[in-house]
Amino acid sequence: MRFAFRMLTGVAGVALLAGTAACGSEDGSPESRATAEERSGQDASAALQAAAETTSEMRSARFEGEMTAPASAGGQTTMEGVMSWDSSLTMRMFVSGEELAATPGAPDEIEVRWLDNVMYMHMGTEFGAEMGGPEWLSMDLAAIAEESGDAAMADAMTMGLESAGQDPAQQVAMLLSAPGIEEVGEETVNGVETRHYAGTMSVEDAVAGDQSGLTEVLTEEEVEQLVATMEQQGIDGYDIDVWIDENDLPVQVRQSYETPEGPVEYEVRYSDFNTEVSVEQPAAELVIDFVELMEELNASLS
Numbered sequence: 001m002r003f004a005f006r007m008l009t010g011v012a013g014v015a016l017l018a019g020t021a022a023c024g025s026e027d028g029s030p031e032s033r034a035t036a037e038e039r040s041g042q043d044a045s046a047a048l049q050a051a052a053e054t055t056s057e058m059r060s061a062r063f064e065g066e067m068t069a070p071a072s073a074g075g076q077t078t079m080e081g082v083m084s085w086d087s088s089l090t091m092r093m094f095v096s097g098e099e100l101a102a103t104p105g106a107p108d109e110i111e112v113r114w115l116d117n118v119m120y121m122h123m124g125t126e127f128g129a130e131m132g133g134p135e136w137l138s139m140d141l142a143a144i145a146e147e148s149g150d151a152a153m154a155d156a157m158t159m160g161l162e163s164a165g166q167d168p169a170q171q172v173a174m175l176l177s178a179p180g181i182e183e184v185g186e187e188t189v190n191g192v193e194t195r196h197y198a199g200t201m202s203v204e205d206a207v208a209g210d211q212s213g214l215t216e217v218l219t220e221e222e223v224e225q226l227v228a229t230m231e232q233q234g235i236d237g238y239d240i241d242v243w244i245d246e247n248d249l250p251v252q253v254r255q256s257y258e259t260p261e262g263p264v265e266y267e268v269r270y271s272d273f274n275t276e277v278s279v280e281q282p283a284a285e286l287v288i289d290f291v292e293l294m295e296e297l298n299a300s301l302s
Helices: 001-019 030-038 041-056 126-130 141-148 150-163 168-176 204-206 218-230 290-301
Strands: 060-068 076-084 090-097 108-114 118-122 136-139 181-188 191-201 237-244 250-259 262-271 288-289
Touching: 001 030, 041 168, 041 181, 041 237, 060 191, 136 290, 168 191, 168 237, 168 250, 191 250, 204 250, 288 290
Parallel strands: 136 288
Antiparallel strands: 060 076, 060 262, 076 090, 090 108, 108 118, 118 136, 181 191, 191 237, 237 250, 250 262
């Protein structure tokens, strides 16, 4: 059970963080930077508002990205996949990184499927052998929170679910609440010409979202959840960069912030908006539920 326990505490956490998702050039030409300096913050806000509204009309996209976090949160992680946020989050992605490499017997990468608010992780053959067959672990976060009877855990779990379901339009909208938004310049990202915008959003900025245009894209409940997530994770604010193409769609989003454990940065690149997304639930006989597994682990330790 030791292998299963380490997989749970490490890899599952990385998969959750990767769900929040998800390097382009950071150097614009002198001419483009000069042009950016001449534009006002109001112009930048208007451009981002248009991008958020255009992106909100999209329903799916492909993504790839990287996350750098303290070792306790999984270290360096890469991810790629496809996601739909039409009515609820549906996603299939592959995650690899330092936590997997440091776990003996763990696969080189983990396949993660998110369907009907349940996350399924393919934990690999060694995990399956230890579990007597099931190689997939399911995590119904809302059910886990309710089962725990712990209000703090319930809040953390459900906020984590909401963060993992954050779509690109919401990510762009976050920058709308940042004071002093600026256009950094024109840059090429993955062969696409983009406009690079940057800003910093604090908890106070998120609270004042109704004054910044944030609530024109996010609901009051979503703003409240964003604030609660930041406070629960000990985050004072985000540095946010967004690269927008000529169609007012985000090509790349980068967020960085400080946590009590150390700095976290993740960068996600989007493509193929409105692509078809089809995710299948693993066969029931190949899945073990997180709560069931924790009961087995507790029994083996008693």
